[in-house]
Amino acid sequence: MAKYFPLFIDISEKTFLVVGAGNIAVRRILKLKEFGCKIIVVAKTIAATIMDQQDDRLILKERAYDSMDVEDVDYVIAATNNKELNEKIVWDCNRAGIMVNDASNYKNCDFYFPGIVTEEEMVIGVTSSGSNHRLARRVASEIRYNIKEVVTRCKKELEEDPNAEKFD
Numbered sequence: 001m002a003k004y005f006p007l008f009i010d011i012s013e014k015t016f017l018v019v020g021a022g023n024i025a026v027r028r029i030l031k032l033k034e035f036g037c038k039i040i041v042v043a044k045t046i047a048a049t050i051m052d053q054q055d056d057r058l059i060l061k062e063r064a065y066d067s068m069d070v071e072d073v074d075y076v077i078a079a080t081n082n083k084e085l086n087e088k089i090v091w092d093c094n095r096a097g098i099m100v101n102d103a104s105n106y107k108n109c110d111f112y113f114p115g116i117v118t119e120e121e122m123v124i125g126v127t128s129s130g131s132n133h134r135l136a137r138r139v140a141s142e143i144r145y146n147i148k149e150v151v152t153r154c155k156k157e158l159e160e161d162p163n164a165e166k167f168d
């Protein structure tokens, strides 16, 4: 039975702390940015791809993580390449009652980061409940490929006949 429920949360006024700024963290930072939240990044080394994107919604701190960093944030993503450090971040968050995601250990996550597909106002999140990441990627990618056509066609059909439901 699937147990990860897709809550759709307004994060535009929320603050994320992302610890680490390598491949995985950057993928997530760029995705979160599309949803308008404030993002604070703490990493010993920050990938060049986001170095020039600093503004009042993306704060970059190039230094080692400190437990105090989890204070005053709403959500935390631990995405360093050090599993023990990610675990420590999870511990700090658990103690402070902050929702946390550990990119290196599915067992440590309060929430998963889904494969995300957006088309205009439509948002689709894909997860395999932590069981098969490559499958989640593949399914999200296939939806990404088809979404524009599906949304455009459904809109058109609804405009033509709002009462004609194709499926229940």
Ligand SMILES: C[C@@]1(CC(=O)O)C2=NC(=C\c3[nH]c(c(CCC(=O)O)c3CC(=O)O)Cc3[nH]c(c(CC(=O)O)c3CCC(=O)O)/C=C3\N/C(=C\2)[C@@H](CCC(=O)O)[C@]3(C)CC(=O)O)/[C@H]1CCC(=O)O
Binding pocket: 027, 028, 101, 102, 103, 104, 105, 106, 107, 109, 111, 112, 113, 114, 115, 116, 126, 127, 128, 129, 130, 131, 132, 133, 134, 136, 137, 138, 140, 141
């Ligand atoms: C959906 C997506 C979103 C994103 O990351 O943006 C995502 N993983 C993606 C891809 C992917 N991740 C990994 C591979 C290589 C796999 C392989 O080669 O077999 C690939 C495939 C690839 O990259 O091709 C490795 C991996 N992933 C996790 C661990 C640790 C562990 O399982 O404990 C390890 C081992 C790390 C290591 O060993 O070092 C953990 C998590 N990854 C999650 C999300 C969460 C729920 C996953 C779910 O739904 O099942 C979860 C549980 C927690 C979280 O991080 O939120 C994204 C597709 C994005 C897209 O394309 O749309």
Ligand SMILES: NC(=O)c1ccc[n+]([C@@H]2O[C@H](COP(=O)([O-])OP(=O)(O)OC[C@H]3O[C@@H](n4cnc5c(N)ncnc54)[C@H](O)[C@@H]3O)[C@@H](O)[C@H]2O)c1
Binding pocket: 019, 020, 021, 022, 023, 024, 025, 042, 043, 044, 045, 046, 047, 063, 064, 065, 079, 080, 081, 082, 083, 085, 103, 104, 133
């Ligand atoms: N969830 C997923 O989809 C997925 C996929 C592949 C890998 N992973 C996991 O994600 C993690 C990150 O992988 P990556 O490829 O982005 O790694 P990476 O090597 O590209 O980046 C690691 C980042 O962690 C930072 N860092 C290391 N020690 C730090 C410290 N003390 N304080 C602050 N920052 C510190 C580095 O400066 C760097 O920015 C790994 O643990 C890996 O197992 C997750």
